Amino acid sequence: xxxxxxxxxxxxxxxxxxxxxxxxxxxxxxxxxxxxxxxxxxxxxxxxxxxxxxxxxxxxxxxxxxxxxxxxxxxxxxxxxxxxxxxxxxxxxxxxxxxxxxxxxxxxxxxxxxxxxxxxxxxxxxxxxxxxxxxxxxxxxxxxxxxxxxxxxxxxxxxxxxxxxxxxxxxxxxxxxxxxxxxxxxxxxxxxxxxxxxxxxxxxxxxxxxxxxxxxxxxxxxxxxxxxxxxxxxxxxxxxxxxxxxxxxxxxxxxxxxxxxxxxxxxxxxxxxxxxxxxxxxxxxxxxxxxxxxxxxxxxxxxxxxxxxxxxxxxxxxxxxxxxxxxxxxxxxxxxxxxxxxxxxxxxxxxxxxxxxxxxxxxxxxxxxxxxxxxxxxxxxxxxxxxxxxxxxxxxxxxxxxxxxxxxxxxxxxxxxxxxxxxxxxxxxxxxxxxxxxxxxxxxxxxxxxxxxxxxxxxxxxxxxxxxxxxxxxxxxxxxxxxxxxxxxxxxxxxxxxxxxxxxxxxxxxxxxxxxxxxxxxxxxxxxxxxxxxxxxxxxxxxxxxxxxxxxxxxxxxxxxxxxxxxxxxxxxxxxxxxxxxxxxxxxxxxxxxxxxxxxxxxxxxxxxxxxxxxxxxxxxxxxxxxxxxxxxxxxxxxxxxxxxxxxxxxxxxxxxxxxxxxxxxxxxxxxxxxxxxxxxxxxxxxxxxxxxxxxxxxxxxxxxxxxxxxxxxxxxxxxxxxxxxxxxxxxxxxxxxxxxxxxxxxxxxxxxxxxxxxxxxxxxxxxxxxxxxxxxxxxxxxxxxxxxxxxxxxxxxxxxxxxxxxxxxxxxxxxxxxxxxxxxxxxxxxxxxxxx
Numbered sequence: 026x027x028x029x030x031x032x033x034x035x036x037x038x039x040x041x042x043x044x045x046x047x048x049x050x051x052x053x054x055x056x057x058x059x060x061x062x063x064x065x066x067x068x069x070x071x072x073x074x075x076x077x078x079x080x081x082x083x084x085x086x087x088x089x090x091x092x093x094x095x096x097x098x099x100x101x102x103x104x105x106x107x108x109x110x111x112x113x114x115x116x117x118x119x120x121x122x123x124x125x126x127x128x129x130x131x132x133x134x135x136x137x138x139x140x141x142x143x144x145x146x147x148x149x150x151x152x153x154x155x156x157x158x159x160x161x162x163x164x165x166x167x168x169x170x171x172x173x174x175x176x177x178x179x180x181x182x183x184x185x186x187x188x189x190x191x192x193x194x195x196x197x198x199x200x201x202x203x204x205x206x207x208x209x210x211x212x213x214x215x216x217x218x219x220x221x222x223x224x225x226x227x228x229x230x231x232x233x234x235x236x237x238x239x240x241x242x243x244x245x246x247x248x249x250x251x252x253x254x255x256x257x258x259x260x261x262x263x264x265x266x267x268x269x270x271x272x273x274x275x276x277x278x279x280x281x282x283x284x285x286x287x288x289x290x291x292x293x294x295x296x297x298x299x300x301x302x303x304x305x306x307x308x309x310x311x312x313x314x315x316x317x318x319x320x321x322x323x324x325x326x327x328x329x330x331x332x333x334x335x336x337x338x339x340x341x342x343x344x345x346x347x348x349x350x351x352x353x354x355x356x357x358x359x360x361x362x363x364x365x366x367x368x369x370x371x372x373x374x375x376x377x378x379x380x381x382x383x384x385x386x387x388x389x390x391x392x393x394x395x396x397x398x399x400x401x402x403x404x405x406x407x408x409x410x411x412x413x414x415x416x417x418x419x420x421x422x423x424x425x426x427x428x429x430x431x432x433x434x435x436x437x438x439x440x441x442x443x444x445x446x447x448x449x450x451x452x453x454x455x456x457x458x459x460x461x462x463x464x465x466x467x468x469x470x471x472x473x474x475x476x477x478x479x480x481x482x483x484x485x486x487x488x489x490x491x492x493x494x495x496x497x498x499x500x501x502x503x504x505x506x507x508x509x510x511x512x513x514x515x516x517x518x519x520x521x522x523x524x525x526x527x528x529x530x531x532x533x534x535x536x537x538x539x540x541x542x543x544x545x546x547x548x549x550x551x552x553x554x555x556x557x558x559x560x561x562x563x564x565x566x567x568x569x570x571x572x573x574x575x576x577x578x579x580x581x582x583x584x585x586x587x588x589x590x591x592x593x594x595x596x597x598x599x600x601x602x603x604x605x606x607x608x609x610x611x612x613x614x615x616x617x618x619x620x621x622x623x624x625x626x627x628x629x630x631x632x633x634x635x636x637x638x639x640x641x642x643x644x645x646x647x648x649x650x651x652x653x654x655x656x657x658x659x660x661x662x663x664x665x666x667x668x669x670x671x672x673x674x675x676x677x678x679x680x681x682x683x684x685x686x687x688x689x690x691x692x693x694x695x696x697x698x699x700x701x702x703x704x705x706x707x708x709x710x711x712x713x714x715x716x717x718x719x720x721x722x723x724x725x726x727x728x729x730x731x732x733x734x735x736x737x738x739x740x741x742x743x744x745x746x747x748x749x750x751x752x753x754x755x756x757x758x759x760x761x762x763x764x765x766x767x768x769x770x771x772x773x774x775x776x777x778x779x780x781x782x783x784x785x786x787x788x789x790x791x792x793x794x795x796x797x798x799x800x801x802x803x804x805x806x807x808x809x810x811x812x813x814x815x816x817x818x819x820x821x822x823x824x825x826x827x828x829x830x831x832x833x834x835x836x837x838x839x840x841x842x843x844x845x846x847x848x849x850x851x852x853x854x855x856x857x858x859x860x861x862x
Contacts, residue, residue, distance in 0.1 A: 060284055062100040063277075066093050070274045074267065082253070083260040085144060091263055091270070092136035098273050099128050101280070122283070125276035129266050139259060151255050157248040164241040168234050172202060175231050184210035186226040195228070200245075201238055203228035283366070290368025293317040297368050298387040302429055304463045305332035306356065307388045309372040313355050314362065317370055326372075327352060327499035329486075331463055332390070336484040338454055338464040341499075342474050343488025348497035349467040350399065350435055352488075356465050357397055357433050363389035392431035392463070396422045399435040419453055428461035437466045437473075447472045458482055663724065667702070667717035675699050681706060685719035689808050694720060709839040709862070713805030780851035780858075785816040793830045800831070800859075804840055808861055816847055817857040832857060 105123035148155025310326035694706035847856035
């Protein structure tokens with residue numbers, strides 16, 4: 026069903042309506058920021074054309090009004106063209122409406138140029154007018170000069186009558202200029218046009234200006250005639266475009282009507298319902314538009330349904346003054362508003378809900394006609410009782426009912442005997458339904474309230490009544506008690522009367538009323554609990570949102586702190602890079618041995634500072650502390666063999682774990698031999714002797730044991746950083762595997778250690794096997810002591826054979842990460858410097 030913009034007028038597109046709906050859920054202003062540019066114009070073309078129809082010619086104000094209308098029409102056309110380019114919403118019908126607006130640009134330009142800045146007809150656009158105006162100005166100037174010259178003549182001054190003290194000249198009827206002269210001199214000066222009351226002074230037009238004045242009057246007459254001709258010409262041009270102008274203004278009127286409907290819908294917070302022709306009304310939280318326009322506070326909304334699930338009729342029940350008639354009128358008003366293209370005040374479409382019951386789309390189908398019997402048509406003059414008046418209306422309603430009709434009837438069957446009235450009411454309802462119409466009635470009859478239980482075509486709804494007071498809220502599926510006694514009590518009927526009425530009720534009626542009231546109370550309790558649960562759910566959702574926001578804030582703060590650390594560290598590295606660049610410059614200028622040795626010491630100091638800075642970065646310290654905690658936890662899980670009550674039966678090849686604190690902690694050791702309180706094990710291919718307190722069984726059969734040691738923590742922070750190139754190379758060298766540095770200069774990435782007797786192994790005079798055994802023993806003791814650097818003294822030899830073999834063997838040794846010739850200060854190439862893992 027097309028969205029309706031006026032009675033009988035259908036628009037194929039509802040983009041404006043859809044816009045209004047979307048605007049309520051996010052869009053701030055109409056139509057991409059502004060509505061149609063009406064420019065404050067009244068578009069009152071009809072009043073202008075009435076002047077023409079009377080046979081008159083349009084002049085300045087009317088033609089300016091037409092020009093203003095045409096300018097506004099042009100703005101609306103430009104607005105429509107811009108509207109077609111809006112990507113957010115597919116506007117189709119509004120531009121289609123504006124296509125009926127046309128502007129004759131030739132006429133528009135003519136009207137624009139027809140007036141000058143003073144609002145007169147333009148002398149440039151109409152040259153004849155310009156020439157005539159110039160002629161009039163010239164003649165006036167000449168006349169004034171001549172008059173001034175005459176007044177300055179002594180012969181004239183002596184004849185002037187100046188007793189009154191007035192002006193030397195004035196203008197009389199006909200635009201003639203005259204001077205005051207004594208009556209006895211009048212004939213000698215010129216033509217007399219007037220005289221004073223005393224007849225002593227006459228007003229004379231000097232002879233010298235009579236001719237020029239006549240010429241001026243003729244020029245002014247020609248000017249008026251030319252202006253009249255221009256007005257007629259402009260009027261004819263407007264009349265030639267009258268049809269297009271009236272059609273354009275009519276289209277703008279339709280556009281203005283659409284915008285008025287939209288603004289009304291926005292004022293009442295309306296939504297655009299789905300419109301079909303199946304006779305269905307489905308709205309949630311629908312509110313009476315009149316109450317909203319009156320700005321009544323806390324207007325109660327109700328859920329209304331009609332025509333869904335096959336039901337054609339709705340029976341509204343409940344107490345007097347409970348709001349049944351308001352709901353009845355609400356059905357009619359919302360149906361007419363939907364038919365007229367006005368958004369209806371109800372809840373918008375539910376979006377993104379999980380529950381199936383919340384899958385709701387507002388819908389008001391097209392009803393035509395809408396028939397109502399609300400009020401009392403009793404008339405003494407027409408011999409109509411209350412019941413007779415209702416029956417006459419019902420006859421007309423039945424005659425006009427049919428498919429797509431909506432029938433609204435208040436207190437159907439009232440005003441007569443209840444038994445007969447309810448029978449007639451039910452018969453009328455069934456007859457109306459047979460025509461295909463939809464019916465909504467209000468009633469107090471119990472038999473009509475029970476229709477929903479016996480006839481699937483009917484549904485029932487009741488007005489809520491809590492604590493003997495109405496809430497004016499409709500409860501679908503509920504049979505509302507009339508609560509006559511409660512209403513009477515609320516209206517302060519005498520208590521004795523109410524007590525007597527309660528005694529006169531039959532037991533069935535009293536019991537039914539009690540049951541309905543109890544159900545109402547229970548329903549109210551359930552609704553309050555549901556509302557409380559919904560509020561709790563909203564509170565939890567808000568709390569989750571706050572937690573997420575706080576988490577994001579903390580993460581942002583942590584990221585900012587890491588960035589600050591990285592910037593400070595990078596700045597320190599840049600300073601060290603500048604020191605290195607200075608060293609390199611010195612080497613380039615003077616590559617002598619003394620400068621090289623000194624530069625090498627400076628480089629070692631720079632490297633040491635860089636590593637210390639890296640170790641002291643807060644994030645690195647935090648990782649080191651975490652690794653230390655992990656080390657403590659792992660140490661707690663390992664039980665040294667010396668502390669075990671029952672010593673395990675160990676065999677050669679069994680796997681043990683080194684639990685001695687130091688470089689080897691957590692390493693896997695293979696048992697070689699077991700000698701009482703000591704064991705000989707092989708760690709990373711190196712044999713060493715350990716006490717029973719330094720080794721433990723692996724934690725759990727078949728488990729793999731791994732401890733992250735402090736030395737394994739990445740001091741770079743785990744991500745990319747702005748470390749200077751020289752520092753990056755130095756740190757990269759620390760991470761690389763065993764590298765033969767025999768033929769390279771001393772490595773800038775080496776661990777800092779000075780050669781001493783305690784970290785040096787002497788293999789002079791040994792063959793390769795003997796040298797390997799001595800070196801492995803030294804490696805073992807160094808690792809146990811936590812010293813990662815060992816020096817091997819092998820000398821140069823005759824051909825350097827031992828040195829080459831040892832360095833070739835170190836390439837495949839597991840515990841070796843880097844090796845190369847020692848620094849010159851540590852003995853040079855006669856020693857091999859070995860770094861251990």
